[in-house]
Amino acid sequence: MGKVLMKGNEAVAEAAVLGGCKYFFGYPITPQNEIPEYMARRLPEVGGTFLQAESEISAINMVFGASGSGARVMTSSSGPGISLKQEGISYLAGAELPCVIVNMVRGGPGLGNIGPAQSDYFQATRGGGHGDYRLIVFGPASVQELVDVTIEAFELADRYRSPVMILGDGILGQMMEPVEFKTAKIKEGPDKPWATTGAKGRKRNLITSLYIVPEELEKHCLKLKAKYDEISANEKRYESYFTDDAEIVLAAYGTTARICKAVVDRAREDGIKAGLIRPVTLWPFPDRPFNEAADYARAFLTVEMSNGQMVDDVRLAVNGKKPVYFYGRTGGIVPSKAEIYAEVRKILEGGAR
């Protein structure tokens, strides 16, 4: 199949279908409405079910029921709606149920606005809901990458029995780009002997996150930690762009990373050795390339559409070896190439401290 021109939101929906998603439960919220609308048309064609829930809370709990019943299932939302889903996401993590959750991030806090933002990074990468858990979080930077990570997300969700979040933004969801669907055949999930299917010829299955005895809950939490350690060891993804000899390393993900790439190109034209590390997984965070670059780069500049969230992870990875600066725009404002480049020059001309 060749390339087709598609909007990010529709592409993520089609990718989910190819990834084996048979059930979608969601609630309308801008800027992600094309996802449920696409699923409403598309899922019946592949023998699946689309259901518009009465709230994001209900939608995530329908996801819980469908996932526990063995299905590949997805929900999508944005900012405020993802906040509403957090209790359910905690239950999914606790009961070790696989699913894929898309957040096309909008401006916050509160009702905020429908402009693009990256201000849900903390919520996505720190667990978001109550309790000690993590999500695998992807931060794709193009419609093509959105497609690729969505298909992979269903595989990882089943492999690790964990919710996986795709953290996009309003631009990624709304923009059109050529994409290629490299998966020709609709994928199917693995056998799930733990799922509730009716206890015919086997002992009954129990889907729960309740461990009333502290020793048992601690055992469960340690089992989850071992799983998160395994994910950390195996699933860190990133892209390095001109970092080998970089004096200044930019750090950005998603839409902001695309602008930063243009900044690196511009800087190189001017003889400035700039580079970019673009995390593709936001959790687990690819800390190694940052730590290594800290041995030779003079400084780091993290750029986000927020007041500074991923910058914390960059600082942890750099671990005090070199200064880590931050530049951000918020409220639905996208930082411009000129603004970021001015920051690069300011840091270098001021001398890295």
Added chain:
Amino acid sequence: MEKVFTRPKSMTDKPMHFCPGCTHGVIQRLVAEVIDELGIQEDTIAVGPVGCAVFCYDYWDVDFHQASHGRAPAVATGVKRVHPDKVVFTLQGDGDIAAIGTTEIIHAAARGEKITCLFVNNSIYGMTGGQMAPTSVLSQKTTTTPAGRDKNQIGYPVKLTEMLAVLDGTAYCARVSVHNPANILKAKEVIRKAFEVQLNKEGFSLVEILSTCPTNWGLPPVEAVKWLENNMIPCFPLGEYKVAGEVQR
């Protein structure tokens, strides 16, 4: 010697955690008897609540989902959509279904979701220690209405079964009680009917079951049964509220 009475096949032999005089255990048993009689143990997936019935999976030997507080009808919806040929039911208390989970139950009913919801109404929060429930009756003393439920301050009990009866998606809903043997037998018939409505794919079904809470009502078991009869039934009249698409009463 011939065995004339034993636990239902779809019930485990785990001792129940319910307080002495609480009728919750009777309800659990009735449901297990119905599952056995309909021969659906291997085709049933249950969804449990948060509250006193949170451990009901310990007693029913069927596939089971433990839902978050109030969301059992949404979880059951997800289960049923994946397994439309299985019998899917929820067990929920009054706080779970008629306070925090009001949205989920109303919309599951409105969709005509082919699930059965069993609603245990004991007019108080049991698990958390006796706070006011959405179904606490007027003047009822609880730890959060120490002077009694005052309609001018906190309003009136929620009559969920009556509310659901007017929704087109509800195929069957009824209110029963388990405070004496005659009502226990009646309750079992109604629970079976609700499951049959689901098996016949008629739509959404719900049974509200009035139940005692001697511990949090502060009454001995026999007094609790009388309290239910004298205070709950007048507020929550027993009967079928919707049968075969017809709103009753």
